[in-house]
Amino acid sequence: AQSVTQLGSHVSVSEGALVLLRCNYSSSVPPYLFWYVQYPNQGLQLLLKYTSAATLVKGINGFEAEFKKSETSFHLTKPSAHMSDAAEYFCAVSDAQAGTALIFGKGTTLSVSS
Amino acid sequence: GAVVSQHPSRVICKSGTSVKIECRSLDFQATTMFWYRQFPKQSLMLMATSNEGSKATYEQGVEKDKFLINHASLTLSTLTVTSAHPEDSSFYICSARDATANTEAFFGQGTRLTVV
DSSP, X not given: OOEEEOSOSEEEEEXXXXXXXXXXXXXXXXXXXXXXXXXXXXXXXXXXEEOSSOSEEEOXXXXXXXXXXXXXXXXXXXXXXOGGGOEXXXXXXXXXXXXXXXXXXXXXXXXXXX | OOOEEEEOSEEEEOTTOOEEEEEEXXXXXXXXXXEEEEOTTSOEXXXXXXXXXXXXXXXXXXXXXXXXXXXXXXXXXXXXXOSOOGXXXXXXXXXXXXXXXXXXXXXXXXXXXXXX
């Protein structure tokens, strides 16, 4: 079985500060890992994904994440927060099979203050 | 990227009626689609996995007779909430994975269901 734990349900940063959202996973098979962003009453937008290639993954809007197998982590970072980054962020895990659903963490709400 | 279209985006229905939500993959074939439910300020909970041409696989605790799923073609899956009650009010999101590219899943815009 696969699972994801997102540490911190709410993270607050100042505009221009580093953003760090934590995600740890559990998987009995090599995982695929994803970060999605969700704005109120909208669907999910993919920020980035890890699919067993490079361990440092760069995504959209300046976000990146590093897959660390030894720590079973896939933390999301952004060097400088913008007000527009305020949203809900979900980490998700799946295996490589096309017929497998993504399993989501509980989400982290990111607040950005000016 | 690939597009998944979900319709309607919002629906209000009376208690006891049924509501159908459609999920279409617009530019790829989706052998498998997934239905999630999201309560306010909570995560997405997988309800069922929908396979084209066969019965859906439901997660534990999800009522098959209440949440009817049909996946009649490679581009369309539907979720019907039967005899809806206020506790069924939620945000429902569908997802599809491209059958030829085993990586990311694409999500619909979600449907906000309110049962009054």
